[in-house]
Amino acid sequence: MTAPRSDAPQRLTGLRVVDVHGAKVGTVQQVYRDDATNAPEWITVRTGLFGLTEVFVPLAGARRTGDALHVPYTKHAIRSAPPIDTPDHLDPSAETRLYRHYGILRPGAPGPV
Template sequence: MEETVQTDIDPRSLIGSKAFDRDGAKIGTVDEVYLDDATGRPEWAAVRTGLFGRDAFVPLEPSEVVDETLRVPFTRTLIKDAPDFGVGRHLSPEQELQLYHHYGLEVPTVGEPGPPAGGEEAKRVAGAGE
C-alpha cells in the first residue's frame, strides 16, 4: 500500500489524528494545533499522551502528515520529556524557544516559520473538545 504524504498541514483536519514517533510507536492523539501569529502557519501540535492525558508539544516542521496520521521525527522519550506548558493558551516566545531548544531545532529568523523576533506568540486553533 502506498503512503500519502501531505506537506501543507490543515490544522483543523489534524485535530483528533493519531501521532507516531520516528520509530512508528504511537505517541497519542493531536488535541490542539498552534498557529504562528505572524504567518498564520501551523507551528506546534499538542499531543495527548499516556493514560493520564499529559499534552506534549511537538513541532509541525519537520513532522509530516502521512495517511491522516502525524509522523514526528523524534524519539518517544524526547517527545514525552518536552516542556509541559498546558494547553488552551498562547505559547509565549520564551516557551517556543524552550521547545525549539528541547528538540534541537534551529530557531527561525524573522520571515520564517517559528518564534518571531518581535515577541509575537503562537496562537491555538480549536482543540478536540471544541
C-alpha cells in the same frame, strides 16, 4: 503563538502521532500558529497511559499518512518535553524552551556560526 481559528489545520486534530521509529505516541489535540506568519507551527499531543498529559511537538518535518501524523522525534523526546500550561497562546519564552528541547532552531533564526 496562538491556537488556530480556521478549519484547515484542525484537520490534524484527532490524528495518531507516530514517532521517528514508528511507535505511536498519542493523539493530536490542538494546532498552534505562529503569531507573525499565521503558519501552523506546533501541535499538542495527548500522551501517557491514560492520555492525561498534553505536550507540544513541532510540526517541522512532520508528514501525514492516512490517519497518522509522522514526526521526526522519538517518543522519549516528545514525552519528556517541558510542560507548558497554555490553553490558547504559546508565549515566546515557552516556545524558546521547546525549540531548545527538540534541538531545532526557531524558523528565521540565524544558524550557528
